[in-house]
Amino acid sequence: MSNKTLPSRDRAQRFLFEETDIRGEIVQLDATYRDILTVHQYPPGVARLLGEFMAAAVLLATTLKFEGKLVLQARSEGQIPLLMAECNSLLQVRGIARGAQEATADNFEQLLGGGQLAITIDPDSGQRYQGIVPLQGSLAASLEMYFEQSEQLGTRFWLSANEQSAAGMLLQQLPTQLVPDPAERQAHWEHATTLAATLRDEELLGLAAPEIAHRLYHEDPLRLFEALPVSFKCTCSRERTLAALSSIQTADIEELLAELGSITMDCEFCNQQYQFVREDLDGVLGESKPVVH
CATH class of the missing domain: 3.55.30.10 (Hsp33 domain)
Structure with a gap:
């Protein structure tokens, strides 16, 4: 049924x-x-x-x-x-x-x-x-x-x-x-x-x-x-997910961006996906420089 x-x-x-x-x-x-x-x-x-x-x-x-x-x-x-x-x-x-x-x-x-x-x-x-x-x-x-x-x-x-x-x-x-x-x-x-x-x-x-x-x-x-x-109803949102990203070390975020070009985070409650490119993360990264390999 x-x-x-x-x-x-x-x-x-x-x-x-x-x-x-x-x-x-x-x-x-x-x-x-x-x-x-x-x-x-x-x-x-x-x-x-x-x-x-x-x-x-x-x-x-x-x-x-x-x-x-x-x-x-x-x-x-x-x-x-x-x-x-x-x-x-x-x-x-x-x-x-x-x-x-x-x-x-x-x-x-x-x-x-x-x-x-x-x-x-x-x-x-x-x-x-x-x-x-x-x-x-x-x-x-x-x-x-x-x-x-x-x-x-x-x-x-x-x-x-x-x-x-x-x-x-x-x-x-x-x-x-x-x-x-x-x-x-x-x-x-x-x-x-x-x-x-x-x-x-x-x-x-x-x-x-x-x-x-x-x-x-x-x-x-x-x-x-x-x-x-x-x-x-899930309480996840793009803003909350971005706030969660701010707890990650800047160097780790830079490394992910260099490798993947963007960061995708999934809500484990509702499977909603949130994708962030570098421009979205300016407030998280601040004035830091990209990691050079």
Whole structure:
């Protein structure tokens, strides 16, 4: 089936339990996920894991209260040395798996074994923050460990991906407002998470977000918010690439120009190519003279 004939949802939708301090978020990625897979021909196990990372990055980005971006980055001793997904406050997402072209595994431990997960919050203005936890069992379990250590608010994740779609759901306890009694809060949390645990991967991937919320919580008073669009967007640009070139030694740039006549740089996220000739690099080279051989 071609991508043009497949349904496209690509949105995040929040819901709130009206009578207790719990919120939920569901994200589903169709065209956004396939756009990234089109750029990189990843093995199936790598593609599905990248889909989970993308869905998780969007879920986490929906919690941002400022303009900026959130980055999930895994480094491991497994078959994927580095896997990264990034989502900004506009819910524009991109992702990459580096060094995983020959990966053959289809389980988390073999793909990302012995690794660490870094969660970086990078506001456009203000202080950058990063938290790091071991990768254990699954991405969902690793993220839950992060929230247990850093936020002290109950947080659960359900993530899934196949060849065409990626999806995720988050449940999170909110600071005490409606229900002050700790035992009652815990009972509400156990109720919400127990029902969520009945959600099957094919339902998370195949049903629309309102259907999922109704399927799980039709007996609970829920408020469903307007869905927000999610899209694939790379932040690379000619200006940023030129700025990156400025970190290279002038002599090395001169040598490349002498040998090739121009310098071409590729964005590893979207495969966009940027070519620079000497005139483009005047600001980088300054007053330096060409290397004479």
